[in-house]
Amino acid sequence: MSAESTTSPKPELPKPTLEGLEAKWDAAWETAGTYHFDRTKTRSEVYSIDTPPPTVSGELHLGSVFGYVQVDAMARYMRMSGREVYYPMGWDDNGLPTERRVQNVYGVRCDPSLPYEPGLVVAPLTDSKDDKNKPVQMLSRSNFLELCHELTAIDEVTFENVWRTVGLSVDWNLTYATIDDRCRRVAQRAFLRNLARGEAYASEAPTLWDVDFQTAVAQAELEDRDTASAYHKLAFALADGSGVIEIDTTRPELLPACVALVAHPEDPRFKDRAGTEVVTPVFGVRVPIVLHPLADPDKGTGIAMVCTFGDTTDIIWWRELSLPTRSILRRDGRLLEETPEWLPAEGAALWPDLAGSGTKQARRKIVDLLTEAGALIGDIRPIQHPVKYYEKGDRPLEIVTSRQWYIRNGAKDPARSAELVAAGRRLDWHPDFMRVRYEHWVGGLNTDWLISRQRHFGVPFPVWYRIDASGEPVFTDPIVADESALPVDPQSQAPVGFSEDQRGMPGGFIGDSDVMDTWATSSLTPQIVCGWEEDADLFARTFPMDLRPQGPEIIRTWLFSTMLRSQLEHGTEPWTNTSINGWILDPDRKKMAKSKGNVVTPAPLLDKHGSDGVRYWALNAAPGIDTAIDDNQMKVGRRLALKLLNASRFVLGQGDDIAGAVGGVVTEPLDRAMLAKLAGVVAEATTAFEGYQYQRALERTETFFWNFCDDYLELVKLRAYGDDEASKSAKAGLAIALSSLQRMLAPFLPFAAEEAWSWWQQGSIHRAPWPSAADLHAQAHGATAEVLDVAAAVLAEVRKAKSVAKRGMVTPVDKLSLSDTADRLDAFREAEGDVRRAGVIDAIELVQADQLSVVVELQPAPPSADS
RNA sequence: GGGCGCAUAGCUCAGUUGGUUAGAGCGCUGCCUUUACAAGGCAGAUGUCGGGGGUUCGAGACCCUCUGCGCCCACCA
Numbered sequence: 001m002s003a004e005s006t007t008s009p010k011p012e013l014p015k016p017t018l019e020g021l022e023a024k025w026d027a028a029w030e031t032a033g034t035y036h037f038d039r040t041k042t043r044s045e046v047y048s049i050d051t052p053p054p055t056v057s058g059e060l061h062l063g064s065v066f067g068y069v070q071v072d073a074m075a076r077y078m079r080m081s082g083r084e085v086y087y088p089m090g091w092d093d094n095g096l097p098t099e100r101r102v103q104n105v106y107g108v109r110c111d112p113s114l115p116y117e118p119g120l121v122v123a124p125l126t127d128s129k130d131d132k133n134k135p136v137q138m139l140s141r142s143n144f145l146e147l148c149h150e151l152t153a154i155d156e157v158t159f160e161n162v163w164r165t166v167g168l169s170v171d172w173n174l175t176y177a178t179i180d181d182r183c184r185r186v187a188q189r190a191f192l193r194n195l196a197r198g199e200a201y202a203s204e205a206p207t208l209w210d211v212d213f214q215t216a217v218a219q220a221e222l223e224d225r226d227t228a229s230a231y232h233k234l235a236f237a238l239a240d241g242s243g244v245i246e247i248d249t250t251r252p253e254l255l256p257a258c259v260a261l262v263a264h265p266e267d268p269r270f271k272d273r274a275g276t277e278v279v280t281p282v283f284g285v286r287v288p289i290v291l292h293p294l295a296d297p298d299k300g301t302g303i304a305m306v307c308t309f310g311d312t313t314d315i316i317w318w319r320e321l322s323l324p325t326r327s328i329l330r331r332d333g334r335l336l337e338e339t340p341e342w343l344p345a346e347g348a349a350l351w352p353d354l355a356g357s358g359t360k361q362a363r364r365k366i367v368d369l370l371t372e373a374g375a376l377i378g379d380i381r382p383i384q385h386p387v388k389y390y391e392k393g394d395r396p397l398e399i400v401t402s403r404q405w406y407i408r409n410g411a412k413d414p415a416r417s418a419e420l421v422a423a424g425r426r427l428d429w430h431p432d433f434m435r436v437r438y439e440h441w442v443g444g445l446n447t448d449w450l451i452s453r454q455r456h457f458g459v460p461f462p463v464w465y466r467i468d469a470s471g472e473p474v475f476t477d478p479i480v481a482d483e484s485a486l487p488v489d490p491q492s493q494a495p496v497g498f499s500e501d502q503r504g505m506p507g508g509f510i511g512d513s514d515v516m517d518t519w520a521t522s523s524l525t526p527q528i529v530c531g532w533e534e535d536a537d538l539f540a541r542t543f544p545m546d547l548r549p550q551g552p553e554i555i556r557t558w559l560f561s562t563m564l565r566s567q568l569e570h571g572t573e574p575w576t577n578t579s580i581n582g583w584i585l586d587p588d589r590k591k592m593a594k595s596k597g598n599v600v601t602p603a604p605l606l607d608k609h610g611s612d613g614v615r616y617w618a619l620n621a622a623p624g625i626d627t628a629i630d631d632n633q634m635k636v637g638r639r640l641a642l643k644l645l646n647a648s649r650f651v652l653g654q655g656d657d658i659a660g661a662v663g664g665v666v667t668e669p670l671d672r673a674m675l676a677k678l679a680g681v682v683a684e685a686t687t688a689f690e691g692y693q694y695q696r697a698l699e700r701t702e703t704f705f706w707n708f709c710d711d712y713l714e715l716v717k718l719r720a721y722g723d724d725e726a727s728k729s730a731k732a733g734l735a736i737a738l739s740s741l742q743r744m745l746a747p748f749l750p751f752a753a754e755e756a757w758s759w760w761q762q763g764s765i766h767r768a769p770w771p772s773a774a775d776l777h778a779q780a781h782g783a784t785a786e787v788l789d790v791a792a793a794v795l796a797e798v799r800k801a802k803s804v805a806k807r808g809m810v811t812p813v814d815k816l817s818l819s820d821t822a823d824r825l826d827a828f829r830e831a832e833g834d835v836r837r838a839g840v841i842d843a844i845e846l847v848q849a850d851q852l853s854v855v856v857e858l859q860p861a862p863p864s865a866d867s
Numbered sequence: 868g869g870g871c872g873c874a875u876a877g878c879u880c881a882g883u884u885g886g887u888u889a890g891a892g893c894g895c896u897g898c899c900u901u902u903a904c905a906a907g908g909c910a911g912a913u914g915u916c917g918g919g920g921g922u923u924c925g926a927g928a929c930c931c932u933c934u935g936c937g938c939c940c941a942c943c944a
Binding site for chain 1: 869870871872873878879880881883891892893894897898899900901902903904906907908909910911937938939940941942943944
């Protein structure tokens with residue numbers, strides 16, 4: 001073998017580049033089925049992941065990429081460590097976000113009273129003037145639903161492309177959408193079972209209501225927003241004519257709905273007046289003074305106006321004090337058209353002017369009336385106070401009475417609540433402190449889970465109601481669908497024993513017109529993906545699942561409700577682990593949110609830094625830890641990926657049979673020391689991954705890899721040239737370490753790792769076995785890392801001396817004096833030849849001493865041309 | 868009002884059950900085109916570990932307390 005053939009990189013090795021790796025390897029993995037689930041594996045061999053189905057609404061944001069990449073790194077580690085990973089992907093396309101998006105994109109609204117128009121084509125709105133001025137187009141329910149399906153199908157393709165670009169190792173044969181047939185079947189089946197067991201029930205009750213979307217909302221979907229409001233002090237005349245009682249209210253427009261005044265039972269100012277009556281100003285309605293401990297003597301004037309219904313406390317007072325119901329709001333948030341029958345003549349006379357007003361308009365009018373009547377005392381005092389909103393809504397929630405479906409969630413059942421807390425404690429949480437949020441939520445529930453929504457694009461309740469002879473629906477005894485017929489649409493299908501022409505007729509039936517909230521379906525993702533009641537074989541291999549990854553903000557919704565459904569249906573936890581990702585913060589450390597307008601989309605960053613670069617940034621954050629968006633970290637990741645390619649290229653240029661060197665024997669002390677050190681890093685990384693601490697595995701691996709490049713590679717590269725035993729040992733060391741390092745970086749940098757692996761190995765690195773610390777230890781033949789540590793330390797001193805002297809690294813060293821302990825001098829002697837070559841050192845003097853000290857005498861600089 | 872988390876270099880963050888002189892990257896400064904890598908490499912400077920108490924032979928880490936920030940929850944007249 002000639003000298004040239006071993007001293008330059010082989011020409012056929014490609015010039016390392018990160019460009020295009022994403023598309024290249026995504027296609028290759030798809031073709032090879034690299035991530036296809038092997039369903040011959042048994043439950044103990046399988047690692048199943050309950051992937052969060054992202055809401056399909058336009059664009060993914062960087063926060064999603066952050067969380068999903070962290071899960072993917074775990075999935076890749078699990079796969080390499082020998083588990084068969086079950087990794088599906090879902091799309092949450094069911095529900096309000098999709099309806100809202102369809103309304104905006106196409107300029108349409110749903111009117112369920114319209115007939116279906118087959119073949120109707122609706123084009124998305126453009127930015128043109130014509131489209132902007134176009135009136136809203138009203139569509140039948142079926143046409144509207146068709147558009148929902150059409151748009152989500154487009155969005156799902158976009159989403160899948162992003163996920164493929166960031167390298168999620170999902171099995172793309174295993175996708176679901178929360179509105180698809182399978183999900184509707186599972187959601188309806190689970191509901192029917194809840195109903196049969198008494199866990200689901202319908203109830204007519206006051207509920208929080210969004211007047212824009214015209215639907216009920218659940219406790220979990222509420223958020224408080226600080227909202228401008230104002231105190232109005234109103235005078236209520238005592239019915240016996242002996243004076244007035246003043247109350248403060250922020251909702252004067254609800255005065256016609258006032259049913260009582262309430263004070264604290266111990267409040268000396270009011271307790272003796274309990275049972276007496278006052279007269280509402282302007283409207284002249286007589287209402288009682290009542291006592292209840294929730295009335296706070298320190299708030300306002302210490303006595304409050306109870307209306308049906310101004311806030312949730314009103315509901316409690318109304319229920320516990322058996323007050324009458326006097327609702328004045330319609331479901332669209334406007335005042336009733338017809339004059340309320342409880343108003344006396346004086347109040348009734350005012351109504352025609354108020355009827356149909358929005359709440360703001362009504363407030364102005366009633367304030368004017370109060371002012372005229374002299375019943376508004378003092379100034380209106382503006383305040384900011386928290387008001388309940390639907391998290392996706394724009395106007396404060398109102399409270400209306402309506403018939404809704406609920407699932408018992410422990411809010412009214414301490415035993416069930418305790419079971420749910422206990423189930424949460426059997427889960428392994430990553431990080432553990434997130435468990436507290438779950439426990440607080442379970443403990444703080446005050447109503448059962450309201451699952452019905454008065455919307456269109458969702459899973460229908462699979463029930464119908466008989467219509468009695470007088471034409472009224474009978475809600476007490478619903479007709480339920482048969483499980484074998486699911487999914488059903490009671491709006492378009494008749495129940496067994498009836499025909500479609502009996503719909504709405506006396507003696508006939510009507511279908512339940514509500515749909516389930518999205519969470520009522522997504523709380524069943526383990527049942528959906530594992531084939532509950534549809535694929536018993538798959539279910540046995542995948543359920544209960546291993547991991548539920550998700551965001552912290554949906555512990556109260558998704559995590560809790562999934563736990564609840566699984567407990568109710570299976571009596572078990574749906575998974576054994578849950579990992580909760582942190583937030584993405586913008587560079588000012590503010591949470592990224594659409595409402596703040598600081599959302600960052602992933603595409604430009606992926607383009608600029610490459611998927612491996614973006615992944616590196618995301619994977620530096622531990623589970624549950626918030627992270628600021630940081631371009632620098634992405635650059636560092638990109639550089640690490642490029643370094644992996646370059647180092648691989650270099651090692652693979654060390655001979656024709658470098659792949660064979662993986663099976664070689666490492667004999668030289670320096671090489672053995674390196675493998676000993678590597679074995680330790682593998683052990684640490686493995687332990688870290690098993691504890692879901694992927695970021696620690698990355699940090700340890702990365703540190704070793706840079707030291708490997710800076711020190712070990714430099715120390716052995718000259719020895720590796722050649723064909724003697726020492727050269728073979730170096731090549732074996734290089735090959736074994738490279739193979740290990742590529743695999744250890746593969747979960748983090750799947751594209752660069754696969755590219756470098758493909759240069760010398762068969763098959764995908766992502767199906768290659770995770771390196772074994774024990775094997776590496778055996779190959780090190782009992783060595784410790786000391787020889788490498790000493791040699792690297794001395795080489796660093798030599799480099800430093802040259803750097804301080806502002807000389808090049810190839811500058812020869814005339815003499816090196818090394819002082820150190822006897823043990824470390826012995827270790828140094830083992831690698832003396834390597835250090836001598838790497839540092840270009842002539843003479844070496846060793847002096848026994850207490851600690852390391854190095855004196856470097858450089859060859860004198862040649863006379864400089866310009867000095 | 869209650870709870871959880873965070874506070875370490877100019878910036879972003881490590882620092883596992885307490886244990887030598889607290890680390891990395893970015894940024895900054897200097898040097899080097901060297902045979903894998905100049906979109907690179909090598910090297911250098913940089914800290915009252917938020918404040919105050921306490922436990923301990925020893926505290927960035929454990930306890931108490933205060934301050935600031937973030938998030939979650941809460942019946943918000």
